[in-house]
Amino acid sequence: MLNRRNFLKNLSLAGPLAAMPSALLQAQPEIRSGNIDLTVITLKGKVQSQGKGIAGVAVTDGINITQTDRNGQYTLQSNATASFVYISVPAGYAIPAEKHIAAFYRPLLKNSAVQRHDFSLEKLVTDDRQHNFVVWADTQIISKQDAEQLKTQSVPDLQALVKSYPAGTLFHGIGCGDLVWDHFELFEDYKQAIDMCGIPFYNVIGNHDMDVDARTDDYSAQTYKQQFGPTYYSYNRGEIHYIVLDDVFFIGTAKKYIGYLTENQLQWLEQDLALVKSGSTLVISLHIPTNTGAARRERKAEELSGVVSNRKQLYKLLAPFKTHIMSGHTHFNDNWEEGNIMEHNHGTVCGAWWTGPVCGDGTPGGYGVYEVNGSDIKWYYKSTGLAKDVQIRTYAKGKAKDAPEEIAANVWNWDSKWKVEWYEDGILKGAMEQRVAYDPLAQELYTGPQLPKKHTWVEPYLTDHMFFAKPSADARNITIKATDRFGNEYESRVI
Structure with missing residues (x-):
């Protein structure tokens, strides 16, 4: 990972910005010379469905939040520093989208002191308390060849997954950052891939989606905003409250950033969570993980660019809730759980940057799949091109360089509530030994x-x-069985 980061520091930014909707081009943020423009702007509008107002919808400019009245009307005092007005889509309504990219925002107009922005939503005919979502982390395309792999491998895999569920099952996606790899002209290819998937996608800004020629972090998301809108926002589906945050803080030098949540976001988040019932289930998506086990495994100091430095301030705000955090960035799969928080740090859609089928930890290229029933969430990792029940890769004796006398298994979506056992010639031998190790295929x-x-x-x-066991010298048949926290069993024979 360190070598990768050194390499990326020297990688040049290339390519012109792809074509984009004219409305967004007209509304793109700009660096103003002189004093900050604090001109007061009054935002008004209505959130409605088939002409009928929807009450209690959260409306924000990214600074403050108001709610619609019983007629669906809202008024919000803003100022010229804001770029958008946007809503937290309420439960029971379809996700508004343009070519399957979530369209929950309106760019603010320049030089208009009073602005009206209405939002029309479509009421669902399906109960959204049951729904699914997928997390695509690090599609990270740097070339047309990468984009073609995304469209011809990842897209058909997701299409097939959606079709494997009963007709009418609600699905949405979360693009968890590093949608492209600095080449902003490829945003159009990413959007085309999403449109092909056929389900609405919300998106997260990653470090490779930032303008690295910006003066400060304040202006590092200009291109991303032109393409996808706000970098932090929320929405609702069924009983779950979803939040997207921007935790990539650009420090003003090309390619350099830290994992950090700004005060603007945290104060906005406080307002957002004040509208959510205590004890509710939250799903928070951000690019850089709030925490991982990497520093412990590598016996090194924590990387400022690898985790969120002020994560404990975030955790304080999350204390009243049950929270699942979705992250990417690391190009490995890592799950941790403490108290009311569980973080799912995902393996990548791109595998090893579209150069190999597995991530550096041996996790196959793929994505997370989450099944929601009320406030409960179940999940599994879907490897691109493999059946959903393929959750283990096994290695015969001699394959693991550091353990030549042992068999080994990589259970890539493992967490502390899994059970990994092995059988020798049909006899249960017990639990395999979990150890910090390298995956033999990745090596x-x-x-x-x-x-x-x-x-x-x-x-x-x-x-x-990674899990290990030492078989008998005369063992003929060895099987490994992994059982996840939901009781699903996955078996693989050691060959």
Whole structure:
């Protein structure tokens, strides 16, 4: 991971910005010379469905939040520093989208002291207390060839997954940052891929989606905003309150950033959560994980660019709720749980930056799938091109370089509530030993200065989800069984 970061520091930004809707071009934020423009703007409008107002909908300019009255009307005092007015889509309504990209916002007009922005929503005919969502982390396309792989491999896999559920099942997606790899002209290819998927997608800004020629963090999201709107917002589906945050803080030097949540976001989040019933389930999506086990595994100091520095301030705000955090960025799979918070740090859609089928920890390229029933959430990791019940990769004795006398298994979506056991010639031998280790396939594919050919700086990573056992010398048949926290069993024979 460190070598990767050194490489990325030297990677040049290339390519013109792709074509975009004219309304967004006209509304793009701009750096103003002189004093900050604090001209008061009055925002008014109506949130409605088939002409009937919807009461209690949260409306925000990213600074303050108001709610619609019983007639669906809202008034919000804003100022010229705001870029958008947007809503927290309420439960029971379809996600508004344009070519399947969530369209929950309106760009603010320039030089208009009183503005009206209405929102029309479509009421669902399906009970959205049951719904699914997927998390696509790090599509990270840097070329048309990468974009083609996204469209011809990842998109059909997601299409097939959606079709495998009963007709009418509600799905939405979360693009968890690094949608492209600095080449902003490829945002159009990303959007085309999303449109092909056929489900609405909300998106998260990543470090490779930022303007790295900006003077400060305040202006580092200009291009992203032109393409996808606000970088932090919320929405509702069924009993779940969803929040998206921007935790990539650009420090004003090309390619350098830290994981950090600004005060503007935290004060906005306080207002947002004040409208949510205590004890509710939250799903928070951000690019840089709030925390991982990487520093512990590597026995190194925590990287400022690898986790959120002020995460404990976030956790304080989340204390009254049950929270699942969705993150990407690391290119490995890592789950941790403490108290009322569980973080799912996802393996990537791009595998090893579209140069190999697995991430550095051996997790196959793929995405998270989450099934919601009321306030309960179940999940699994879907590997691109593999059946959903493929959750283990096993290695025969001699395959793991650091444990040549042992069999090994990579259970990539493991968390502390999984159980991993092994059988020798049909007899249960007990739990396998969990150890911090490298995945043998990742080592084979990515170790050495010439591997992999496309991106030779890709490296294997230490991971917590490797398991080991020492079989008898005369063992003939060995099977590994992993049972997840929901009681689902997955078996794999060691060959």
